[in-house]
Structures are given as structure tokens and as C-alpha cells.
Amino acid sequence: MSVGYTRYIFRYTWIHHTDNKGGGMPERSWKKIVLLCSLFLLSFDLAAEPRSHLKHWEIGAEIYHATYEEPGIMKEEGVMHGVKGAVSFHEKIVGPLDMIRVEAAYAWGSQDYTSLWTGNINDIDVSVFEIRGMAGHDIEAASGTVLTPYTGFGYRRKKDNAGGLVSGTGALGYDRVSQYSYSPLGIAVAVDLEKGWSVGGFIEYDFFWDGTQKSYFSDVHPLHSDLVNDQDKGYGIRASLKLSKQVHGKFLVTIEPFLHYWDIEQSKPGYYEEYNAFLGRVVQKTGYEPENSSTGYGIAVSLLF
Numbered sequence: 001m002s003v004g005y006t007r008y009i010f011r012y013t014w015i016h017h018t019d020n021k022g023g024g025m026p027e028r029s030w031k032k033i034v035l036l037c038s039l040f041l042l043s044f045d046l047a048a049e050p051r052s053h054l055k056h057w058e059i060g061a062e063i064y065h066a067t068y069e070e071p072g073i074m075k076e077e078g079v080m081h082g083v084k085g086a087v088s089f090h091e092k093i094v095g096p097l098d099m100i101r102v103e104a105a106y107a108w109g110s111q112d113y114t115s116l117w118t119g120n121i122n123d124i125d126v127s128v129f130e131i132r133g134m135a136g137h138d139i140e141a142a143s144g145t146v147l148t149p150y151t152g153f154g155y156r157r158k159k160d161n162a163g164g165l166v167s168g169t170g171a172l173g174y175d176r177v178s179q180y181s182y183s184p185l186g187i188a189v190a191v192d193l194e195k196g197w198s199v200g201g202f203i204e205y206d207f208f209w210d211g212t213q214k215s216y217f218s219d220v221h222p223l224h225s226d227l228v229n230d231q232d233k234g235y236g237i238r239a240s241l242k243l244s245k246q247v248h249g250k251f252l253v254t255i256e257p258f259l260h261y262w263d264i265e266q267s268k269p270g271y272y273e274e275y276n277a278f279l280g281r282v283v284q285k286t287g288y289e290p291e292n293s294s295t296g297y298g299i300a301v302s303l304l305f
Contacts, residue, residue, distance in 0.1 A: 057305050058086040058103075064258070064298020066111065066126075070290040074115035076160070080128065082107030084300065090138055099136040099148055105129070111160075119167030130156045134184060148188040154206070156180040163219035174219035180262070182236060183207045196246030201256075206236030211264060213289045215272075223275035223282055229289040234264035244304070252304040262294040 062084060067077040086103035093100065107128045113121040136150030157180075162173030186204030193199065211231030217224040240258035247253055267289035273282045 056088055058084075058088070058302050060084050060254070060300050060302030062105070062107070062258075062298055062300035064107075064260075064296045066109070066128075066294070066296045068111075068292065068294050070292045073117065073290055074113060076111045076113045076124065076126075078109050078111030078124075078126070080107040080109035080126070080296070080298075082128075084302070096137045097135055098138050099134075099150065101134045101136075101150070101152075102132070103134075104131040113162070113167075113173075115167075118171040119169030121162060121165050121167045121173055124165065124173070125161040126158065127161075128156065128158045130154065132184060136188075144192045146190045148190070149186070150188065151183060151185050154180075154182050154184055156182070163216060172220045175216040177212075177214045177216075179212045181209045181211075183209065184238075186238070198244045198246075198252070199242060200244070201241040202239065204236075204238040206238065206262075208232075208234040208236065208264070211267075213267060215287070217272060217274070221275050223273075225273040227270050227272040227287045229267035229270040229287065231264055231267045231289060234262065236263075237261040250305055254300075254302045254304060256300045256302065258298060258300060260294075260296040264292050264294075266291045 060083070062082045064080050064082075065077070066080045067075065069075045082105055084103065084105035086101060088099070088101040090099050092098050105128075109126055110123045111126045113124055132152060132154040134150045134152030136148045139147045139149075141147045156178075158178040160176045160178075163175040165173035167173070184204050184206050186202050188200065188202040190200040191198060208231075211234065213229045213231065215227040215229075218226055238258070238260050240256050242254050242256045244252045244254040269286050269288055271284060271286055274285050275281070276283045
């Protein structure tokens with residue numbers, strides 16, 4: 001976003017490039033995190049009857065720190081709170097397919113926008129909705145250890161409500177809606193321990209199919225049109241670790257630290273109309289969505305039954 005009209009408008013007249021595309025997490029950093037998660041998850045080989053991966057329903061809450069950054073232009077960050085739910089089926093379906101999972105999450109929070117170009121705005125209301133459907137195959141790698149490679153389709157929608165807000169330099173804010181469609185490619189691990197305890201997690205690469213960014217410039221002036229940009233290059237990374245405890249026989253309580261990361265390249269150009277007070281008429285302009293990154297890390301607590 002550029003608030004120039006805050007993070008939000010005048011960024012579209014130039015594009016800043018850096019070696020670390022999208023800002024945020026360097027490539028070496030997320031590779032190290034994924035490697036550590038893999039080594040941790042694959043180090044378990046304990047004899048027990050597998051239970052945790054068979055639970056069908058899940059409800060939970062999460063809290064995480066989120067950062068969105070356009071290198072050299074702006075940064076927005078804050079704490080997000082969310083709820084999530086899922087349903088999983090681990091049983092023979094067709095061919096090698098014996099796992100289906102559908103999950104959804106909704107998070108909200110206030111984030112602070114900072115920019116050397118357009119000033120700062122605090123307490124922007126932000127919301128994120130995501131839904132994913134996945135299918136995979138359970139592999140009993142060892143007694144009590146189940147590996148599940150999976151793939152599927154996901155949709156993510158983020159909204160920033162900056163319309164009506166003004167930065168410290170007088171730049172005007174506007175609403176933005178970001179939409180991603182992608183396919184997760186990952187592997188989940190579930191390991192049952194003794195006395196009702198289990199560990200697990202997953203590592204995942206998100207193949208980016210398409211993205212759309214809509215900037216509501218009409219929030220700034222009624223004669224401005226809104227800008228829509230298409231994105232077709234980028235990727236995502238996810239990883240988590242889970243620690244679960246069986247309670248009252250039929251329930252599992254799970255604590256799950258997690259990491260989400262998106263790296264999206266510069267969009268295709270889009271066109272919008274802007275009222276020029278000097279000329280006394282509307283003029284057409286071209287705008288881009290700069291390369292950007294989104295990082296979220298936090299913890300979730302869930303009940304499985």
C-alpha cells in the first residue's frame with residue numbers, strides 16, 4: 001500500500017528494487033527454519049498406537065505478529081488475533097488417497113503504517129480470511145509415526161481499512177483488498193508418544209497461482225477510480241510444530257508455534273483515473289503493486305475431537 005495518499009497512492013509512479021525481493025525474510029533464513037523443523041519432526045521414532053492424526057474436528061484460537069513490507073517504500077506491522085476450524089478425514093477414499101482436510105481461519109487486529117515518503121498512520125484495522133482444501137496419503141513410516149504428503153488449493157483475502165485516515169504528513173489513506181489463490185505442497189508428521197502425548201507439525205511450500213490487489217482510490221476523492229493490479233509471480237512458505245495431550249479420552253489439546261511467509265513480485269500495470277485539480281479534469285494514470293513480503297509468526301491453541 002502507499003499512503004501518499006498514504007502508503008497507498010504515489011508509490012505507483014515509481015518502483016524500488018532491492019536484492020532481497022519483497023523485503024521481509026531473507027531466503028537463507030526461511031530455508032534454515034524449514035530445515036530445523038524437518039530435522040526435529042523426522043527425529044522421532046517411538047512405538048505407540050497412532051491416534052493424533054485421526055482426529056476429525058478441530059477448533060482453536062491464535063495470536064501472531066504480522067508484518068507487510070514494500071522495500072524502500074513502507075512497512076505495516078501489528079498483532080493479529082484469530083479463530084480457526086478444520087475437519088479431517090483419514091480413511092481409504094480412492095486409490096492412494098486416504099486423507100482429506102478442509103480448514104478455515106479468520107484473524108483481525110490493528111497495524112501501524114510507517115513510510116519515509118508519506119508519513120505514519122497508527123491503528124489501521126486489518127482482517128485476514130483464509131480457506132484451504134487438501135488431499136493426501138498417510139504413510140506409516142515407523143510404529144507410531146505417520147507422514148502425510150499433501151496438496152490442494154487455498155484462497156487468502158486480506159483487507160486494510162485505512163479509508164478516512166490521515167498520516168502525520170497529511171497524506172490520505174484508503175482501503176485495500178488483497179486476494180491470493182495458491183496450491184499448498186507439503187508434508188505433515190504425527191508421532192504418538194506415551195501417556196497420551198503426541199508431537200507433529202508440517203512444512204509447506206505454497207505455489208502461487210494468482211493475486212489481485214484492489215486499491216480504493218475513490219476513498220480519497222469521489223472522482224478518482226479504483227486501481228486493480230494482477231499478480232502472477234511469488235511463493236509462500238509455512239511451517240509449524242505441534243505438541244498435543246489427550247484429555248478425557250476423546251479430546252486432544254494442541255499447542256502449535258507457527259510461521260507463515262509470502263514473497264510476491266511486482267504486479268502487472270493497472271490503469272485508473274485521477275482528478276487533477278490544476279487541469280480541472282480527470283486524467284488517466286498507470287499504477288503498479290510493488291514487490292512485497294508478508295511474515296506472520298505466533299502460536300495457536302486448538303481442541304481436537
